[in-house]
Each structure stands twice: as C-alpha cells, then as structure tokens.
Amino acid sequence: MAELLAEAADVSRRFGSFTAVDTVGLAVAAGEVVGLLGANGAGKTTLIRLLLGLLQPSDGSARLFGAPPSVAGRRRVGYVPQTLGLYTDLTVAENWSFTAASFGVRAALPGRISGWRNELVGALPLGTQREVAFAVALAHRPDLLILDEPTSGVGPLGRARLWEEIRQVADHGAGVLVTTHNMEEAQECDRLVVMADGRVVVGGTVAEIVGERTVVEVRCDDWARAFALLDANGFEVQAHGQGVLRVAGQAAGVGDLLSREGLDATVGLVRANLEEAFLAIISQPAAA
Amino acid sequence: MRWGLENVRVSYGRRVALDGVTVPAESYRVTVVVGGDGAGKSTCLKTLVGLVQPEAGAVRRPAKQRIGYVPATAGLYADLTVQENLDFSAEAYRLPAGQRGPKEDEMLERVGLAGVRHRLGGQLSGGMQRKLAVGLALLHAPELLVLDEPTTGVDPVSRAELWRLISRAAAQGTAVAVATTYVNEAARAASVVLLEAGQVLASGAPDSILGSVPGALGVVRDAAARPTPLSWRRGADWRVWAPSGELPAGAEPASPDFDDAVVVAELASEERRDG
Amino acid sequence: MWAMVTKEFRQLRRDRRTVAMMIVLPVLLLVVFGYAASFNVNTIPTVVVGPQAAQAAARLHAPFDVTQVDATAGRSTAQSRLQDGQAIVAVVTGGSRVQVLMDGSQLLSVLTAEGALAKMLPAGAAAGAAPPVSVHILYNPRLTTSWVMVPGLTGLILVFIGTLITSLGVVRERQTGTIEQLAVMPLRARDVIAGKIAPYLMVAAVDLVLIILVGMGVFHVPFTGNVGTFALGAALFLLVTLGIGVLISTVSQNQGQAIQLAFMIMLPQVLLSGLIFPVASMAAGVRWISWVLPLTYFIQISRGVMLKATPITALWQPLGLLALLAVVVLGLAIVRFRRDLAPSSRRGQSADPQQRGTEAVAA
Numbered sequence: 001m002a003e004l005l006a007e008a009a010d011v012s013r014r015f016g017s018f019t020a021v022d023t024v025g026l027a028v029a030a031g032e033v034v035g036l037l038g039a040n041g042a043g044k045t046t047l048i049r050l051l052l053g054l055l056q057p058s059d060g061s062a063r064l065f066g067a068p069p070s071v072a073g074r075r076r077v078g079y080v081p082q083t084l085g086l087y088t089d090l091t092v093a094e095n096w097s098f099t100a101a102s103f104g105v106r107a108a109l110p111g112r113i114s115g116w117r118n119e120l121v122g123a124l125p126l127g128t129q130r131e132v133a134f135a136v137a138l139a140h141r142p143d144l145l146i147l148d149e150p151t152s153g154v155g156p157l158g159r160a161r162l163w164e165e166i167r168q169v170a171d172h173g174a175g176v177l178v179t180t181h182n183m184e185e186a187q188e189c190d191r192l193v194v195m196a197d198g199r200v201v202v203g204g205t206v207a208e209i210v211g212e213r214t215v216v217e218v219r220c221d222d223w224a225r226a227f228a229l230l231d232a233n234g235f236e237v238q239a240h241g242q243g244v245l246r247v248a249g250q251a252a253g254v255g256d257l258l259s260r261e262g263l264d265a266t267v268g269l270v271r272a273n274l275e276e277a278f279l280a281i282i283s284q285p286a287a288a
Numbered sequence: 289m290r291w292g293l294e295n296v297r298v299s300y301g302r303r304v305a306l307d308g309v310t311v312p313a314e315s316y317r318v319t320v321v322v323g324g325d326g327a328g329k330s331t332c333l334k335t336l337v338g339l340v341q342p343e344a345g346a347v348r349r350p351a352k353q354r355i356g357y358v359p360a361t362a363g364l365y366a367d368l369t370v371q372e373n374l375d376f377s378a379e380a381y382r383l384p385a386g387q388r389g390p391k392e393d394e395m396l397e398r399v400g401l402a403g404v405r406h407r408l409g410g411q412l413s414g415g416m417q418r419k420l421a422v423g424l425a426l427l428h429a430p431e432l433l434v435l436d437e438p439t440t441g442v443d444p445v446s447r448a449e450l451w452r453l454i455s456r457a458a459a460q461g462t463a464v465a466v467a468t469t470y471v472n473e474a475a476r477a478a479s480v481v482l483l484e485a486g487q488v489l490a491s492g493a494p495d496s497i498l499g500s501v502p503g504a505l506g507v508v509r510d511a512a513a514r515p516t517p518l519s520w521r522r523g524a525d526w527r528v529w530a531p532s533g534e535l536p537a538g539a540e541p542a543s544p545d546f547d548d549a550v551v552v553a554e555l556a557s558e559e560r561r562d563g
Numbered sequence: 564m565w566a567m568v569t570k571e572f573r574q575l576r577r578d579r580r581t582v583a584m585m586i587v588l589p590v591l592l593l594v595v596f597g598y599a600a601s602f603n604v605n606t607i608p609t610v611v612v613g614p615q616a617a618q619a620a621a622r623l624h625a626p627f628d629v630t631q632v633d634a635t636a637g638r639s640t641a642q643s644r645l646q647d648g649q650a651i652v653a654v655v656t657g658g659s660r661v662q663v664l665m666d667g668s669q670l671l672s673v674l675t676a677e678g679a680l681a682k683m684l685p686a687g688a689a690a691g692a693a694p695p696v697s698v699h700i701l702y703n704p705r706l707t708t709s710w711v712m713v714p715g716l717t718g719l720i721l722v723f724i725g726t727l728i729t730s731l732g733v734v735r736e737r738q739t740g741t742i743e744q745l746a747v748m749p750l751r752a753r754d755v756i757a758g759k760i761a762p763y764l765m766v767a768a769v770d771l772v773l774i775i776l777v778g779m780g781v782f783h784v785p786f787t788g789n790v791g792t793f794a795l796g797a798a799l800f801l802l803v804t805l806g807i808g809v810l811i812s813t814v815s816q817n818q819g820q821a822i823q824l825a826f827m828i829m830l831p832q833v834l835l836s837g838l839i840f841p842v843a844s845m846a847a848g849v850r851w852i853s854w855v856l857p858l859t860y861f862i863q864i865s866r867g868v869m870l871k872a873t874p875i876t877a878l879w880q881p882l883g884l885l886a887l888l889a890v891v892v893l894g895l896a897i898v899r900f901r902r903d904l905a906p907s908s909r910r911g912q913s914a915d916p917q918q919r920g921t922e923a924v925a926a
Contacts, residue, residue, distance in 0.1 A: 039415075039443035039444055039445055039446075040413055040414060040415070040443045041413065041443075082441075087570065087574060089574050089577050089578065090570065090573055090574060094570070094573050097566075097569075098566050098567075098569070098570045101565070101566030101569075102566050120577075125325055125326040126324075126325035126326065127324060127325055127326075149441070152440065152441055152469075153324075153325050153437075153440055153441075153469050154324055154325060154469065155322075155323055155324025155325070155327065155469055155471075155484070155550075155554070156324075156471050156547055156550045156551050156554070157324070157520070157550075157551050157554040157555065158324050158325075160520035160521055160522065160551060161520070163521050163522075164514075164520070164521045167521055167524075171512060181442075181443050181444050182470070183444070183472060184470065184471065184472060184547070187522070187523060188521075188522065188523055189523075190523075190524065223459070224316055224458070224459040224460075224461075225459075227455060227456070227459040228456075228459050228460070231452070231456060231459075237452075237455075238448065238451060238452060238455065238476070239318070239451075239455035239458070239459070239476065240475070240476045241475070241476050241477055241478055241493070241494055241495075242478045242493055242495070273472075275444060275448070275472070278444055279444060279445060279448055282445070283445075334743075337747045338747065339743060339746055339747065351749075352747065352748065352749040353749045355747060357743075357744060357747040358744075359740050359743045359744060360740075361739065361740030361743075362739045362740040362741050362744075363740075363741075363744065364741075365739070365741060366739060380748045380749070380750055381748065381749065382749070
C-alpha cells in the first residue's frame, strides 16, 4: 500500500458566504501523478493551500505526510507556481544557491541546467526557465511535488521532455500533484480529479472520464453555411478545420436542419474528446 | 481574398527571427501558427499586421482600417470599463456615429459580456478579458483578424467560447490567423504552419501534415528507461519514432495523431541540425 | 537570513538605475549644491544714470557690476531697466538726493546690495561732501519672501506634476502592451501623442491657475502685469515639461523606472533654476545647466509679470528660449515615440532594393 503523501477528506473552506472548496476528497500516493483539472475559480489553488496548511479548513481535514500540515511537512514539498517563482534578475546559479540556502541544504547545480549557470533567468527562453524552476524545486529532494500549469506556453516536444522529468521524479518514489486547465497536459497524468465551483465533479483516468460520451460530427463542403445555420439555431457547434464540424450537447435535429436547408452533409456519431467531455461534465448540475 | 506572408525573412539586429516563412491567410479560413515559446509566432503575426518590416519576402495585408489585432498581452485597457473600451475602439476605427451604439451592444451579446458592461477591464477574469479583446478587434468587421495566443492560460469554458467566436468570424468571411502553443487547436485549423526557431517545419492542411509523417510510429508500454533516442513520453507510455520504418522490438505500431506529427517534425529538425 | 541579504545585493547590483540613484545622485547633488548654493551674491548688475553718473559709477565697486553709465538718462529709464530685468540696482544722480533703486524681486541680491551700500556710505561721507542717498526698493518693498517664492514654486510644482504624470501615463501603455494595438489602429503617431498630452495640459493649466490664485489670496502676492504674457509663458513652459515627461516614458520600461528618471531630472531644477540662489552668482561650471532648464525661464517670466509688470517685449529671450526648448523636446519625443508605434525598418543584410521585403497593402 503506497503511502499517502497528501490527503483531503471531505474538506471545505468558506470565505464569509462564499464557499471556495466544498466537501472535496483527494489523495496523492507515492509514485503517482495526479492531475487537478478545472477552470479558474474552481477552487484548485484554495485546495492546494489547504493541503499545505496555509489555510485552515472550515470542515473536514487535510493531511500532509499522514499528519496535519505543518512547517516540517512543507519542507518536504517542492512547489512550482505558474509564474515559476524565479528571480529574473538573478542568474541560474544565484537562484539555485538562494533556494538551497533557504531550505538549508547543500546541493550542486544539476548537470542538465549547469550549462546555463551564469545566464540571467530573465534572458532564457521559456522552456529553459521552466526546466530551471523545476530543478530548483527539486533541490531539496522533496517527497511531494506540486506543479501549477507546468507546461503552459511550451511546444509539444518541450512539453514531452518536461514530462519526462516529472515522470522520473514519480518513478523515484515521490508523488506529483499537477494543476492544469490544459487538456494536453491532463492526458499526461495517471489520473484526474476534475473540479468545478469548489466541488469534485468527477475523477478517474481519461478513458473513464470520457466514457461512452459522443458528439455529432458533420462533414460538409459548405462548412461556413452549415456552421452559421447550426450556430444561429442554438447548437453548440465547433469548427474543426476543413469542412468538419462537431456538435456537442443537445444535438438532436442537426441532420434534419441541414437537409431542410439543402446542405449536402454527412452526419454521424463519434467519440467525444477530453475537452468536450470536460465541458459537458462541468456544465451539468453536480451529480451525486 | 488572399493575405499573408510569403517567404519572409525578419531579423532583430543580428538575430534572425524568421527565415523563409510563408503563412497564408484567406477569407473563410483559419490559419494557425503553432510552435513553442521563441519559435517566432508573435513575429509572424506582427509582420502580418505591419508592426515589423521584413527584410526579404512579401507581405500582403489590407489597410489598417480593415485589420483586427489582439496582441499576446492585454488587448484592452484595464482601467476602462467594458463599455468604455468598446467606445474607444469604435471611435478609433471611425465607425459611423449612428452605428456605434447598436454595434457595440451586439458585440457585447456575442461575446457574452452584456452583464458586465460597466465592470473595469482589469477586474474581468482572464477568459472574459480575452473575449472582450476579440470583441474589440471584431467590432469594425475587419477583413483580416489576427490573434496572438488568444487562449494561452485561459480556462476551458472560455477557450471553447473563444474558438466559437473565431469560427463564426471565419464563417462570415473573415480571414483569421491565430498563433498558439496548443497542438490540439492547430488540429482544428484549415491551414497549419508549424514553426520552430524561425523556420517552417511543416505546413498545410492538418490531414496532409498527418499523412506525410515519415517512417513509423510505435508505442512502448511500462518501460522505465527511454527505448530509443527518438522517443518521448506520453502519460505512462513511450512513443517511438523510427525514421527508417523499422520499429524496435517491444514496440506496438500506432497510427500517429497530430501531436505525434508535430513532435516528429521537431525531432526531424533536431536530427538535421545535429547530424 | 543571509541568503536573503545575498540575493538582494545581487539583484541590486544589476538594477543600474537604482544604483545610480543611491550612489551617483547624492554625490552629484552635493557637488552641484556646493557650487550653486551661494547666499553671497557677488555680482549685481547696476546701471547709473543722471548728470553725476560718471563720478557715482567710479565710486561703485564689487559686488556692484556697473553695466551701463548714461548721463543723459533719467529715473524712468533706470526704472525700466529694472523692470526689464537688465539691472538689479539703479543709481539715479541729479536732484537733491542720490536715489538708489533696487529690484525687490531679486531678494538675495537686494539684501547683499543693501549691506554693501551701508558699508560704502560712511567712507563716501568721509571723503568729501556727498549728497544724501535714499534707497527705494521697488516691486517688493517689504522684501517679502513669499512674493518671490510663489511665482517660482508654481513652476516647480508644475515640473513635478507635469513630468511625473505624463511619463507615467505613457509608460502605462507600454507596460500593458496596449501600445502595440495603437500602432495597428488607423491612428497617426502625432494623433496619439497629441491625444496623450492634451488632457494633462488642460489639467496642468487648471492647476497653475489654482496655485496662483491661492498664492495671491493667502500671501497677497500681487499680479501687476499682463495676463496674456503670463499665459503665453505658462503654455510654452507646460509644453516643454510635458514633452520631457513623454521623453522619459520612451526610455523607461515600467512605471518604477519612469519615476526614478523623473525624480533625477526634477532635483537639479530646484537648485539651479534661480528659484532660491541667483543664477548669476553660481560658479560658471554649473551655471550653464540653468540655461537648459525650462524652470529658469519660467521663473523669469512669472516673477517679471507678477511683481514687476514686465512687458512682453522685454521677455522675448526667456519666451523664445522656451519655445525653442519646446520644439526640441517635443520633436525628440515624437521621433522616439514613433519608433514605438510605426514599423521600424530593420537593417537588411543586403542593400539591394530588389532584395528588400515588399509589403502590399490593399486600399
């Protein structure tokens, strides 16, 4: 049984009359990568603060390394915020030594980024900055890594390489909690916890979340007219390139409408992608 | 109407930012320029709208009056209200005085911000700011709409709504050029330009880019170490690319998706540079 | 804790503007202050008129600097010299007494002149029969400090506000990235600049009127001269000040930098514009700086018009120089600003016109 590094049990947090987090359950075990997926304002940041002990729960409990969150517990956590948390007017080496000194560890700059040691962080390309931020967060060998939007703005190959490093950290026994609202990133995680309006709406692997959901796919040469028509009639239609439209949600009557207007189109059911499933889930009233 | 960049070269001092880059922009179509940070996407779009002059190649664009542009940062005034932002745009683009009110109201409805008309731009959420910025750029019904990373960092619901706005504009005849780092957005375009370090790695319709992935693609499951040098992780698996067409032992063949096509193009480019 | 200290020092070292402010500026200010600040006035331009002009002139020595001796001229000529600002002291001979007229708007000079005169007179009396001397202080008979300071402070306050606020207003556009959008809109560079300066110009003008009225109301500072002349001087002065604000914004990346630069430009003006210490008494090495400060000229104009009713013809020099400064500063500001707004032509690898990029813009 893998040790639970971070655990939230029916935890809630209210700010006055506003409920930021509502009866949320979450667990991160050693060696796994958990993705916290949700829009802005869904409560992801508040939940993380509860797990770290920076906020006290209004109800329920949060545990860090099997005990109530504490300063000692936070010492074992590595955190990379979306803004990277690096000083752009210091060099890589200087950032490293500041963090190492703050945590009271002596560690040498990892080989991977040592080539950049005397470069000002602000002058590095974004992908490299992220690598540095990641390495700095790992300087004190944390047991739990929390990453906020780790690959936002980085291209696919750069993203794959960053995720390689994240995977390595998990393989060595640490647990990783990633918050994101990027579908590509969500698919890198072992499992997802989807949040909306402070609640967990669904959890599981990507396949489990998509389930048997389908959308209607329309192939039509005159896509512009078809799009305008469906859009004007209240369908949730998205264009997907040349002549392909996808209609999510309530899609009954799409075929009839198109043929009535004399548009030559092929209409069929296809499996939904993660984004469509996510949007469908969070727009529904919360299921039990 | 055909606009765009043709074989353009742009340098900032001694640094070559774009080299031989062609980006088409046609009415009724969405062209997506996709690439990582520093690839040159913003430079492409800035050249297209005239903020940057190329030193070689040709650029075709309509007059300023007929262009709508949203830069990667901002796109609106944080210390003006939503309504005031619209008023400024309407005046700057010289909309006839009588039409301003109705057009602004219509745009507010279209972008879903009618309820926050009097809220300060800076107090809107990231997604709402982006929608307002796109609305400001569409207010004067431009022929060419240029958006620099409109959905980076935006929540999924707003992102879907932004893309609906973009598709609607294209359906009405606007030529749209979008820069993004999200590969799944590129897969939706009519035309894709894959950019890295100022050069075009691949371009064309997404289907044709997919179809022209050389070699073979495979998947290796549950391996701790990288199977070959040309492998990358996705989830818990490794994806492997064999340029020669022969996959290593233990790899299951897989048909490439657009994400794979992009990674392969980037790997191929690296091989060319190092090899 | 030491980790924090080390980090801060490293960051500081790289922030050149802050280092300049903390180290270079105090040294510079001290040196300049040392040379500029002089409570001892050593040069007082003096004219001597009247039948005994030559003899009177012969008896005048430092600090009096006799610039004109005219036996044919009388009191009215002498007085207009003071009004025009060409002299600070006028000695009128002929008549039963020697009249010594002093320009009360030049406070420190007049105090020095009084002292010097007092020392000279007993000696003169001992040397022979000398006519009695009466001293008249014109324009500011009681040598009220506020009468002299209010016109000057008005200018100083406007330098603070005008420079600072204008620079912030433009930097804000650059910081938020909206400047790129302005460049793509069908707006001309000069429209944007004029549109940026105009509101501040209007607000500053209202400010100016307000301060003057308060000065007149609370301290009873007179306004004896032509309002139109004052308005012209004020308008030119504001144009220069606001233009400097825009210029600052074109070399600043963020509001913090703009504030630092504005501050560094405002400080010398306090010391070197003639607000407190007379320009003529400054060491030559620093005096040239006041010739390029707009505040120097505004002070001449405001003191002249408010206290002495100086006619516009006598003020052509400060007005003209302000106009020149306005042209230079605004011109520079427009050139730099245009670079932000309009596409910069990149230096191409080849000068061959065939090879240059072409841009086709449909009408």
